Amino acid sequence: MGQVILKxxxxxxxxxxxxxxxxxxxxxxxxxxxxxxxxxxxSTILRLIAxxxxxxxxxxxxxxxxxxxxxxxxxxxxxxxxxxxLYPHMTVAENIGFGLTLAKVSxxxxxxxxxxxxxILQLEKLLQRKPKQLSxxxxxxxxxxxxxxxxxxxxxxxEPLSNLDASLRGQMRVExxxxxxQIKATMVYVTxxxxxxxxxxxxxxxxxxxxxxxxxxxxxxxxxxxxxFVARFIGSPKMNIMEGEIAEKYFCxxxxxxxxxxxxxxxxxxxxxxxxxxxxxxxxxxxYSEIKGYDTITARVVGNLEMKIGDxxxxxxxxxxxxxxxxxxxxxxxx
Amino acid sequence: xxxxxxxxxxxxYLLLIWIAMIFIFPIVxxxxxxxxxxxxxxxxxxxxxxxxxxxxxxxxxxxxxFDRAPILLFIFNSVLITGITIVFSLFLCSLAAFSFVFLSWxxxxxxxxxILATFIVPFETIAVPLLLIVNNLPWIGLEGIKNSWINSxxxxxxxxxxxxLTIFLFVxxxxxxxxxxxxxxxxxxxxxxxxxxxxxxxxxxxxxxxAAILKFLMMYNNQLLWPIMVVQEESYRPVMLGLQxxxxxxxxxxxxxxxxxxxxxxxLIFYLLLQKAFIASIASTGIKG
Ligand SMILES: Nc1ncnc2c1ncn2[C@@H]1O[C@H](COP(=O)(O)OP(=O)(O)OP(=O)(O)O)[C@@H](O)[C@H]1O
Ligand SMILES: [Mg+2]
Numbered sequence: 001m002g003q004v005i006l007k008x009x010x011x012x013x014x015x016x017x018x019x020x021x022x023x024x025x026x027x028x029x030x031x032x033x034x035x036x037x038x039x040x041x042x043s044t045i046l047r048l049i050a051x052x053x054x055x056x057x058x059x060x061x062x063x064x065x066x067x068x069x070x071x072x073x074x075x076x077x078x079x080x081x082x083x084x085x086l087y088p089h090m091t092v093a094e095n096i097g098f099g100l101t102l103a104k105v106s107x108x109x110x111x112x113x114x115x116x117x118x119x120i121l122q123l124e125k126l127l128q129r130k131p132k133q134l135s136x137x138x139x140x141x142x143x144x145x146x147x148x149x150x151x152x153x154x155x156x157x158x159e160p161l162s163n164l165d166a167s168l169r170g171q172m173r174v175e176x177x178x179x180x181x182q183i184k185a186t187m188v189y190v191t192x193x194x195x196x197x198x199x200x201x202x203x204x205x206x207x208x209x210x211x212x213x214x215x216x217x218x219x220x221x222x223x224x225x226x227x228x229f230v231a232r233f234i235g236s237p238k239m240n241i242m243e244g245e246i247a248e249k250y251f252c253x254x255x256x257x258x259x260x261x262x263x264x265x266x267x268x269x270x271x272x273x274x275x276x277x278x279x280x281x282x283x284x285x286x287x288y289s290e291i292k293g294y295d296t297i298t299a300r301v302v303g304n305l306e307m308k309i310g311d312x313x314x315x316x317x318x319x320x321x322x323x324x325x326x327x328x329x330x331x332x333x334x335x
Numbered sequence: 336x337x338x339x340x341x342x343x344x345x346x347x348y349l350l351l352i353w354i355a356m357i358f359i360f361p362i363v364x365x366x367x368x369x370x371x372x373x374x375x376x377x378x379x380x381x382x383x384x385x386x387x388x389x390x391x392x393x394x395x396x397x398x399x400x401f402d403r404a405p406i407l408l409f410i411f412n413s414v415l416i417t418g419i420t421i422v423f424s425l426f427l428c429s430l431a432a433f434s435f436v437f438l439s440w441x442x443x444x445x446x447x448x449x450i451l452a453t454f455i456v457p458f459e460t461i462a463v464p465l466l467l468i469v470n471n472l473p474w475i476g477l478e479g480i481k482n483s484w485i486n487s488x489x490x491x492x493x494x495x496x497x498x499x500l501t502i503f504l505f506v507x508x509x510x511x512x513x514x515x516x517x518x519x520x521x522x523x524x525x526x527x528x529x530x531x532x533x534x535x536x537x538x539x540x541x542x543x544x545x546a547a548i549l550k551f552l553m554m555y556n557n558q559l560l561w562p563i564m565v566v567q568e569e570s571y572r573p574v575m576l577g578l579q580x581x582x583x584x585x586x587x588x589x590x591x592x593x594x595x596x597x598x599x600x601x602x603l604i605f606y607l608l609l610q611k612a613f614i615a616s617i618a619s620t621g622i623k624g
Contacts, residue, residue: 052518073524085515089537098533099523146523 002063002076002153002186003028004049009058011044011210018044019210021058026154026188026203028063031180033197034190035233036207042190045207046156049188050079063153078147079156082163084139086131086146093118093127096145103150117145120179137168144176148183157189161196169193173200194236198222206230228325231256237286237298239323244293246270247324252331256323259286262299262315264307271297271315275307289313360386362599369396369592376589396593400581403590405569406597409577414601416491416573417554421547423496428546429539431497432505433531437517447506454499459560465494466564486568491561495554501546508542509535540616544609551605574598 004026011019018041026032034042047053049060051072060068067075086095094101096117097110105113118124121141131139140160147155160176161169177200180187191197197204198218206213206221206229213233214226225231231239239256247255264287273291285305291297299315307313324331363386368376370392379385400406434440435447469484476487484490512535520534536543558573566572577598581591 050518050522052521072518072522077522079519079522081515081519083513083515085513085519087516087520087534098520102524102529102533146519150523 001028001184004154004186004188005059005061006045006049007059007061009045009048009060010056011041011048011053012056017210019048022210022212023058024205024212024215026186028186029184030202031177031187031189031200032203032205033201034188034205034207035192035197036213037233038192040207041210042207043158044210046079046158046188046190049075049154050077050156051075052079076153077156078150078152078154079158080140080143080147080160082159084131084143084163086139086142088131091128091130092123092134092142092145095131095142096123096149098146099150113149117148120148120182121145136164137172140164140172144179148179153185155185155187157187159190159192162192169196176200194234197234204234206233224330225256225323226330228254228256228328231323231325231330237300240297241325242294242297246294250319250322250324252324252326254325256325257317257321259298259300261317261321262297263317264299264301264305265314265316268314269316273297273313275309275311275313278305278307278309280304287313289315291315365592365599366596369589369596370394371396371589373587373589376592396587396589397597399587400590400593400597404577404580404594406574406577406594408570409572409574410598410601412488412571413555413558413573413575413598416488416558417551419488420492420495420554421550423492424498424501424550425543425546427497428501429505429536429543430531431502432509433527433535435502435506436509437530437535438527450499450502454503458557462560462564469494469565485565486571487566488571490565491558491571491573494561498550498553500553501550504542504546504549505539508539512538541613544613544616548606548609551602555602 004024006022006024006026009019009022010017022045034045036042044053048055049062051067051070051074055068058068059066062075062077087098090098093111093114097114100110100113114127115124118127121144123138123141123145126134126138126142131142134142140163143160157176161172164172173196176187180200189196189200201218203215204218204221205215208229214221214230216224218234221230221234225234225239228241232241235258237259239258240262242255242257243253247253271291271294273289275287276290276296277288279286279288283302285301285303287299287301287305287307288296289299297315367386367388368380370388371379372391372393372395375390379390384390431450435443469490471482472484474481474484474487474489476489481487484493516534516538517530520530525533555573556575559575562571562573562576566576578591578594581587581594
């Protein structure tokens with residue numbers, strides 16, 4: 001239920017071309033995450049699917065119906081806003097049931113549906129409160145509740161968790177994933193957060209200035225980034241990118257190695273320098289080193305590390321873990 | 336509290352008290368004077384006694400004021416005219432503002448600019464052309480068809496329903512409302528009118544109260560020039576025209592003060608009611624502050 005197809009969709013704001021030409025298939029029932037730097041057009045794409053913006057060109061198809069020129073309410077979508085956008089003058093129950101009230105559903109049916117939804121989201125005790133009497137996490141749940149009520153085919157989320165603190169975000173992440181498993185609707189989710197993208201998505205779409213850089217599963221994108229942009233964008237801490245002598249050795253312009261594939265070696269090798277900064281995360285330790293001839297190189301080491309800032313360090317990596325790029329694109333040829 | 340803060344607060348209070356006095360003294364003078372016979376009123380007016388209930392105090396002026404003019408009729412007329420104008424004005428001006436802020440249509444900017452431009456046109460300049468228009472407009476009312484609006488309530492209401500200030504106030508307020516709310520209600524399936532009625536208006540309590548108070552003052556206090564031009568029959572006259580009754584034959588200042596005191600009462604009632612509504616609506620929606 002809820003396949004979304006974007007065919008050559010374009011969007012201009014006056015002279016500003018935000019989406020030059022975008023085609024994308026969002027499979028039904030998938031959890032698709034849109035990521036990309038600020039201003040790359042993520043929200044615009046979501047709003048185009050929702051019908052809050054009119055496409056300048058192209059077609060938007062939801063479940064074989066061309067919705068390009070349909071009203072938002074006719075598209076069988078629901079949207080959760082970053083600001084939650086709850087109606088301040090209505091109670092939680094009224095907020096959740098507003099769509100049904102507008103659709104002239106009978107009072108009894110509305111009440112039934114609202115209590116079903118409240119049960120899914122554990123909002124039963126809060127139904128008579130106003131939004132301003134709720135915590136951030138509770139407001140978030142109400143916003144999701146409002147989206148669920150009308151049984152939409154597609155849920156659209158625009159950075160829904162970015163106003164929550166870290167622990168609540170972790171909890172909501174799990175709840176949303178469970179919700180997705182439970183109601184099996186298509187979800188399109190915009191985020192800035194690496195962890196959200198990696199943990200929640202079936203499919204990640206990486207955007208750069210309104211253009212799709214790569215579409216794939218999280219592990220696809222992580223293990224086989226098509227471009228330097230994706231390589232830099234996916235993964236935290238970022239992939240180390242090295243140029244010059246070491247790249248030439250591998251017959252490419254830029255050589256990428258993920259921090260967890262950097263190992264500390266006892267003997268001098270290609271990468272030698274001194275430790276600039278150490279971050280102890282508990283399970284792992286991040287070591288930032290000043291390497292001669294290169295920028296800062298990050299290494300992720302399992303467990304604790306008995307070294308300190310200023311110590312001499314030698315790094316090495318296995319050649320099976322390298323990512324090779326020329327002209328910004330991945331090289332898949334053998335070397 | 337440190338000394339300089341204390342001093343600052345004292346100064347602020349002094350200023351506020353001073354401003355309050357400027358506003359309150361005329362009212363005190365009016366009420367006190369209404370209780371005095373004319374001779375004493377005039378002799379007191381050169382001293383502080385003008386503000387004190389001393390000497391020959393009695394409600395005589397009130398009794399004779401009621402004899403001289405049909406005060407209750409005038410108050411009824413004014414409240415009716417003002418009330419109906421406010422209701423229609425709030426409805427139509429907020430709708431207009433809604434379309435300027437939330438909808439987009441061709442010529443929007445130009446029309447809004449023209450509306451704002453009418454700010455600087457004083458009523459006196461349009462009074463005569465307006466008179467010529469309403470004089471020849473037909474009207475279907477309870478008494479059948481008439482071919483002029485002269486001598487009626489509606490001639491005192493309809494020309495004042497739409498005004499630039501009220502539209503502007505709503506436009507400013509609407510611009511500050513979170514846009515997400517409107518988008519969320521569009522996705523929930525609300526028509527534009529439902530967005531207006533079920534989302535925007537319930538959140539607009541503070542501005543509705545403000546606009547209503549301003550409109551009330553504009554209407555109630557200014558019903559003078561226009562009623563003189565269009566109302567000859569006593570039965571449609573508003574309070575401000577009633578004042579004329581007291582300047583005819585022998586001018587009785589005490590009665591004038593009594594009359595003014597009486598017609599101030601609806602203003603106070605209206606103001607206090609709306610002030611409560613104003614505070615309540617801010618507290619309940621929590622959208623601002
Ligand atoms: N209504 C609008 N009018 C003009 N330009 C707009 C409008 N909405 C968005 N833009 C522009 O379109 C571009 C993409 O905006 P969009 O909000 O889609 O970015 P985003 O990827 O969601 O960014 P962020 O991560 O910061 O939310 C930006 O350059 C923005 O300035
Ligand atoms: Mg955005």
